[in-house]
Amino acid sequence: MTLISLSRRLRRTPFSEGVEAAGVKAYTVYNHMLLPTVFRSVQEDYRHLKEKVQLWDVAVERQVELRGPDAGRLMQMLTPRDLRGMLPGQCFYVPIVDETGGMLNDPVAVKLAEDRWWISIADSDLLFWVKGIAYGYRLDVLVEEPDVSPLAVQGPHAEDVVAAVFGDRVRDVRFFRFGVFDFQGRDMVVARSGYSKQGGFEIYLEGADMGMDLWNALMEAGRQWDIHAGCPNLIERIEGGLLSYGNDMDRRNTPHECGLGRFCNTQTAIGCVGRDALLRVAVEGPVQQVRAIEIHGDVPPCDRIWPLMDGEMQVGRVTSAAWSPDFECGVAIGMVRMTHWNSGTDLDVMTPDGPRAVSVHETFWI
Amino acid sequence: MTLISLSRRLRRTPFSEGVEAAGVKAYTVYNHMLLPTVFRSVQEDYRHLKEKVQLWDVAVERQVELRGPDAGRLMQMLTPRDLRGMLPGQCFYVPIVDETGGMLNDPVAVKLAEDRWWISIADSDLLFWVKGIAYGYRLDVLVEEPDVSPLAVQGPHAEDVVAAVFGDRVRDVRFFRFGVFDFQGRDMVVARSGYSKQGGFEIYLEGADMGMDLWNALMEAGRQWDIHAGCPNLIERIEGGLLSYGNDMDRRNTPHECGLGRFCNTQTAIGCVGRDALLRVAVEGPVQQVRAIEIHGDVPPCDRIWPLMDGEMQVGRVTSAAWSPDFECGVAIGMVRMTHWNSGTDLDVMTPDGPRAVSVHETFWI
Numbered sequence: 001m002t003l004i005s006l007s008r009r010l011r012r013t014p015f016s017e018g019v020e021a022a023g024v025k026a027y028t029v030y031n032h033m034l035l036p037t038v039f040r041s042v043q044e045d046y047r048h049l050k051e052k053v054q055l056w057d058v059a060v061e062r063q064v065e066l067r068g069p070d071a072g073r074l075m076q077m078l079t080p081r082d083l084r085g086m087l088p089g090q091c092f093y094v095p096i097v098d099e100t101g102g103m104l105n106d107p108v109a110v111k112l113a114e115d116r117w118w119i120s121i122a123d124s125d126l127l128f129w130v131k132g133i134a135y136g137y138r139l140d141v142l143v144e145e146p147d148v149s150p151l152a153v154q155g156p157h158a159e160d161v162v163a164a165v166f167g168d169r170v171r172d173v174r175f176f177r178f179g180v181f182d183f184q185g186r187d188m189v190v191a192r193s194g195y196s197k198q199g200g201f202e203i204y205l206e207g208a209d210m211g212m213d214l215w216n217a218l219m220e221a222g223r224q225w226d227i228h229a230g231c232p233n234l235i236e237r238i239e240g241g242l243l244s245y246g247n248d249m250d251r252r253n254t255p256h257e258c259g260l261g262r263f264c265n266t267q268t269a270i271g272c273v274g275r276d277a278l279l280r281v282a283v284e285g286p287v288q289q290v291r292a293i294e295i296h297g298d299v300p301p302c303d304r305i306w307p308l309m310d311g312e313m314q315v316g317r318v319t320s321a322a323w324s325p326d327f328e329c330g331v332a333i334g335m336v337r338m339t340h341w342n343s344g345t346d347l348d349v350m351t352p353d354g355p356r357a358v359s360v361h362e363t364f365w366i
Numbered sequence: 367m368t369l370i371s372l373s374r375r376l377r378r379t380p381f382s383e384g385v386e387a388a389g390v391k392a393y394t395v396y397n398h399m400l401l402p403t404v405f406r407s408v409q410e411d412y413r414h415l416k417e418k419v420q421l422w423d424v425a426v427e428r429q430v431e432l433r434g435p436d437a438g439r440l441m442q443m444l445t446p447r448d449l450r451g452m453l454p455g456q457c458f459y460v461p462i463v464d465e466t467g468g469m470l471n472d473p474v475a476v477k478l479a480e481d482r483w484w485i486s487i488a489d490s491d492l493l494f495w496v497k498g499i500a501y502g503y504r505l506d507v508l509v510e511e512p513d514v515s516p517l518a519v520q521g522p523h524a525e526d527v528v529a530a531v532f533g534d535r536v537r538d539v540r541f542f543r544f545g546v547f548d549f550q551g552r553d554m555v556v557a558r559s560g561y562s563k564q565g566g567f568e569i570y571l572e573g574a575d576m577g578m579d580l581w582n583a584l585m586e587a588g589r590q591w592d593i594h595a596g597c598p599n600l601i602e603r604i605e606g607g608l609l610s611y612g613n614d615m616d617r618r619n620t621p622h623e624c625g626l627g628r629f630c631n632t633q634t635a636i637g638c639v640g641r642d643a644l645l646r647v648a649v650e651g652p653v654q655q656v657r658a659i660e661i662h663g664d665v666p667p668c669d670r671i672w673p674l675m676d677g678e679m680q681v682g683r684v685t686s687a688a689w690s691p692d693f694e695c696g697v698a699i700g701m702v703r704m705t706h707w708n709s710g711t712d713l714d715v716m717t718p719d720g721p722r723a724v725s726v727h728e729t730f731w732i
Binding site: 001002003004005006007008009010012024025026027028029032037038098099104123124125126128129130131132133135136137244245246247273301302303304305319320 | 367368369370371372373374375376378390391392393394395398403404464465470489490491492494495496497498499501502503610611612613639667668669670671685686
C-alpha cells in the first residue's frame with residue numbers, strides 16, 4: 001500500500017472534482033494523467049458495474065487529432081487495418097505498429113469527416129509517433145492533442161442514463177458508431193463504446209470548462225438507476241479479455257500475437273508502416289499468442305510479468321490476473337507459445353507468492 | 367492521501383527490491399515506470415541529501431539509443447543545440463523540440479562514440495518521435511530502448527561512495543563527462559551528473575540482472591557516510607531551479623521560454639527540426655519565461671497550475687512549489703510574462719487554499 005505523489009505532471013482531468021467527491025481510493029497514471037482504479041473496493045465496484053451503471057472518468061483516453069487534406073492518408077499509414085470502407089460516424093479499433101510491426105498503441109480511431117480524425121489512445125505518447133511520421137513525410141495535416149476528454153457511462157442501465165441527458169435518439173446509436181448530440185448548447189460526440197463488456201457509451205467532452213456540468217448532469221440523471229462513480233475494473237476487463245497496452249502487450253509484440261489479426265488487412269492496407277514486417281506473420285501466424293488463463297488457487301496482485309512454466313521450461317507469461325467472484329476462479333491474460341497454447345494445457349505460473357497451477361482456457365469469460 | 371495501483375504497465379526497475387526494502391512511502395510514475403518520491407519524509411530526505419549521501423533509483427531515465435552511420439545526423443536533427451564540438455565521453459543537456467519549436471523533452475545526450483548515442487530522457491515517449499523522424503527520413507540508424515537503467519549517487523559524500531566501488535579514478539571524471547568503469551566484470555558508464563545541486567554521479571547500469579548487486583555494493587560502501595535510499599527531492603530541485611518536464615514546461619513552450627536559450631544555437635544547428643520556428647524567438651526573445659518565485663506564507667501541495675495574478679490580470683503561473691526549510695520561505699518555479707518578470711515584482715498566486723503573496727526572485731536559491 002504505497003501512496004501516489006501528486007504533481008502537475010500527473011494531469012488532473014475536467015472530472016477530477018467529481019472523482020474526488022465520490023471518494024476515489026486509488027489511482028494509476030495513464031497518458032500522464034490520473035486514472036481512478038478503486039472507489040469502494042475492486043470487488044464492490046465490479047458487482048455494481050455488472051448490475052447497475054457507472055460514470056467513468058476516462059479523460060486519460062487522450063485524442064490525437066488529424067486534420068487536413070492528408071489526414072486520411074496518414075491514418076492509413078498508421079495501421080494495418082484497411083480503412084477504405086470506413087465512413088464518418090464510425091469508430092474502428094486499430095492496432096498501430098512501427099516499421100517492425102511492433103505495437104505502439106491500440107486505440108480507437110474516430111472518423112469525424114474525410115479530413116478529420118480522432119485517435120482515442122491507450123497509454124503511450126502516440127502523438128509523438130504521428131507527428132514524426134507527418135513531419136518526415138511532409139504531409140499536409142495538423143496533428144495535435146485537442147481539448148477533448150472522454151467520459152464513459154457503462155453498465156446495464158447506461159443507455160437509460162445517457163438517453164435521460166441526451167435524448168432518446170442516442171438509443172439508435174449502434175455499437176462502435178457515434179452521433180453528435182447537444183449538451184447545454186455544445187455539440188458532443190457520443191459513441192456506443194467503452195472499456196467494459198457491460199455495454200455503454202463514451203461522451204467526448206470538447207472543452208474542459210464543461211466537465212463538471214456534464215459529470216453532474218449524468219450523476220443526477222442516473223440517480224434512479226443507482227449510478228456510482230466507477231472506473232475500468234480489473235476483474236471485469238480480464239474476464240472480458242480486454243487487453244491493456246503496457247500490461248498485456250507492448251512494442252515487442254505484433255498485433256497477431258495479441259490476437260488482433262482480425263484487425264489487420266496487411267495485404268490491402270497499402271502504405272501502412274510495418275506492412276513488410278507483418279506480411280509474413282499474417283500468412284504464417286505468430287509463434288506465441290494471447291490466451292485466457294485460468295488460475296487454480298488464490299491470486300496475488302499482478303504487478304509484474306509472471307513466467308508460465310512447463311516444468312523447468314518457460315513457455316509464456318501472465319501479465320494481468322485477478323480473482324473472479326462470478327466464475328469462482330482466478331482469471332488471467334497471458335502470452336503462450338504455440339507448443340502450449342491449446343486449451344486445457346496445464347502449466348504453472350510463478351507468482352512472487354509462489355507457483356500456482358493454471359490451465360489454458362478456451363475463451364475469455366464472457 | 368491516495369494510493370497508487372500497481373500493475374505491470376507501471377514498470378518496476380532493476381532496483382525496486384532495494385527501494386522497497388528501504389521503506390519507500392510514495393511513488394510517482396515517470397516514463398511508465400515507478401519513481402520513488404518519499405522515503406522518510408520530503409523534509410528529512412532533503413536534509414539528509416544536503417548533508418550526507420543518497421542512492422537514487424532513477425531507472426525511469428530511460429535511454430533512447432541511436433546506433434549506426436546516421437546516428438550523429440539524427441541527433442543533430444533532434445536539438446537546436448549545436449553538437450559539432452561534442453566529443454565521445456561528453457554529456458550535453460539538449461532541449462528537444464518539434465517542428466514548431468515546442469519542447470518534447472529535455473534529456474541529457476550521452477555521446478558514446480561517433481555512431482552511438484544514448485538520450486537519457488525526461489517524462490515523455492521520446493522514442494516514438496525519434497523513431498518517426500528516423501523512419502520518415504529513411505535514416506540508416508537503429509533506434510531502440512536498451513536495457514540500461516541509471517542509478518544515481520547524490521550528496522556531499524557521493525564521490526567517496528562511488529570511488530569506494532569503482533576506484534579512485536572516478537574522482538577525475540569532470541562534470542557532465544563520463545568514463546567507463548568495471549563493476550564485477552561488466553563495463554559501466556559512470557557520469558558526473560544528476561538531478562540535484564549537491565553533486566554526484568549517475569551509473570548507467572547495462573543489464574537489469576545486475577541491478578541489486580550494484581545497489582547493494584553502493585549501499586554497503588556508503589554505510590560509513592550514512593548513505594540512505596533517496597530520490598529526486600521536490601524542495602531541493604526547486605531551490606536549485608531544476609526544471610521538470612511536464613511540470614514546469616511542456617509542448618506549448620519553447621526552450622527560450624524555459625530559460626534554455628543558452629542551450630540553443632539555432633543559427634548553426636543546421637538541419638535541426640524546429641529551426642525555422644525558433645530563429646525569430648532566438649533573436650527577439652520570448653514573451654514569457656521561467657522565473658524563481660518566492661512565496662510569502664505557507665505552501666500547499668502544488669498538483670496543478672496556479673495562476674499568477676496582478677490584480678485581476680493573469681500574468682503567469684506557478685507549476686512547482688514547496689516550503690524551503692533552509693531559506694525559510696516558499697520556493698517555486700513559475701512562467702511569467704515579460705511585463706511582470708523583473709525581480710522584485712510583487713504578485714499573487716492563486717492556490718486551491720486561497721491566494722498567497724509572492725514576488726519574482728532574482729535567482730534560484732543556490
